[in-house]
Amino acid sequence: MDSIKAFKRLGVRYMLLQALNFAAVIASGLMIWKGLGLVCNTESPIVVVLSGSMEPAFYRGDLLFLTNPASEQYVTGDITVYKVPGADIPIVHRVIETHDVVSEGYVAASPLGQKQLLLTKGDNNNANDIELYQGLDWLEKRHIVGKVRGFMPYIGYVTIAMNDFPQLKYALLGGLGLLALVQRE
């Protein structure tokens, strides 16, 4: 209860400062995430693998780092993370077919202006992903969250554990919050 006494003694400014210490940690986290997303041109620069459909390349709990450079087309063999409208979780699967659509006004020197159709499949699945596309026949570039550039095995298990046991998440957040409120730099 020392901190409550300290609050009384030091007044509103002190409380605002302590609350700011706490809020600044969260704010910097959010901004690092958003900044990273902008630099990598993807809404989610880091994802956790939730299924075993890409084994033996990736296992449940692996952390993946994604980028989605606007100046690149996807090629067969790329491992992509995609999210089709209507599905709530992104899926990590490999591109097995690409088709560059040649439409009217096609300029050979700028293939990026053209639509690209993609088909994907999980390395560990028997069939391709058409079933997962929620009625679409092909994936398009706008459905792709990013291409996998690197991974760290198992680190993501922390988030899987926190999703499975929400209490763990609240305990961790609460603990960190309390620490930030009580501590002075």
Add this chain to the structure above:
Amino acid sequence: MEREVIKVNNMNMTELKNACDDAVKKLLSQPDLFIENHTHTDVKLALGWASVLIAGATALYGWKVEFEQSKPLVWTGVILYVILTSLSTLYSFFVEKNTVFVGKRKMLAKRIETERIIISSQTDFPSSAPAKGAAHEPPKYSVTLQYVRSSNSGKSLLAKSTVNSVKGYNEFFDEAGTMDQERFEKWLAGLVEKVVEGEE
């Protein structure tokens, strides 16, 4: 005077310094001494909370609006956030520095005289390991008081002085970490008196 016992962890230099800084503020901001000027804190609070609000708004916007569409405003938000946090850091580093207390008071003696005092502090660590057999040198609380007396709303300088003093933390805290507040205040009051009277 009835007072709260102040007890800190002796091993933690930050706690020791914070306890001393708090005691400085408490003593100097007594009604019959100085009126504290909170500009440094207010600047940092304004910059800090502005950056937090921008971060929150940017994150919320980025969450609500589809990624491609949200990019321009999210860029704006992230850049603003970086600017504000950098400003706050630069302010602490170059303007506030080690300042603990800024205060002033006005006196009416034939004319209005304004007295300003700025107190800054830092912890001095022993420069090297003690020679064999020599006493262990403790970390020290180093405090600097700057004093300016002026009249004519700051245009005529009447007096200006600076006093610096360094004392080991062991003089103010016992082995259990309890602060000897009277001793600290006596020391500090002596320094204030000295700087106000303008002795170098």
